[in-house]
Amino acid sequence: MSGDLAEAKAAARRAAAERRARAHDSRPPGAAGRLSELLAGYRGVPVSGYMPIRTEIDPLPAMAEASAHGPVAVPVIRGRGRPLDFARWQPGCALVPGPFGAPVPTQHEPVVPEILIVPLLAFDRRGHRLGYGGGFYDRTLAGLRARGPVLAVGFAFAAQEADEIPVEPTDAPLDLVVTEHEILTPVR
């Protein structure tokens, strides 16, 4: 990555983290409603969510609903530079702190998700995203897409939208972006 691109991404991450924190402070009840609506159209399809950390928007209500119909999993970090694994999650299942602070299930029952609810710092209308910079979801989506169709769904507060996210070739685009208000189809 060029120095300019790295700096542009770092600046975009800082600005987006501030906007996300403000949105989180005034988070509306029922913020996962649109996500629930989307998942209701895919009953029984294996889906990955995430255990929210810091000021991430909370997908747990939608995950709990989906778990009544099919497997739901959360990401598990295997190591730097490696794609994520996914472990089966159920409401109330036993969890332990994972490597970067996000809790992971104590029991590791592997799941291969076909729908991924992807956490992020910033997204744009073209479906590009910025995460924490580990490249975990980029690697994971590249691997899963090489095996078959997957739906990558960014989940974020509307305030996390950015004008244009600086992209590099390995950035895996989102197929949809869901906010507390709407389901957006990226325009490319």
Ligand SMILES: Nc1nc2c(c(=O)[nH]1)N(C=O)[C@@H](CNc1ccc(C(=O)N[C@@H](CCC(=O)O)C(=O)O)cc1)CN2
């Ligand atoms: N809730 C949740 N779970 C998740 C993710 C996520 O974004 N959200 N991940 C999505 O990938 C993975 C965790 N990835 C993470 C990667 C980096 C940092 C982090 O704190 N990074 C530091 C900088 C570290 C460094 O550069 O050395 C930071 O942001 O300050 C946190 C989580 C798997 N689980």
Ligand SMILES: Nc1ncnc2c1ncn2[C@@H]1O[C@H](COP(=O)(O)OP(=O)(O)OP(=O)(O)O)[C@@H](O)[C@H]1O
């Ligand atoms: N498929 C891949 N193969 C090899 N390297 C990759 C791949 N995807 C991303 N990377 C590298 O990982 C690093 C971090 O990527 P990036 O800044 O896009 O992370 P991010 O999408 O913000 O983080 P995350 O996906 O963990 O939330 C970059 O240097 C990128 O080149």
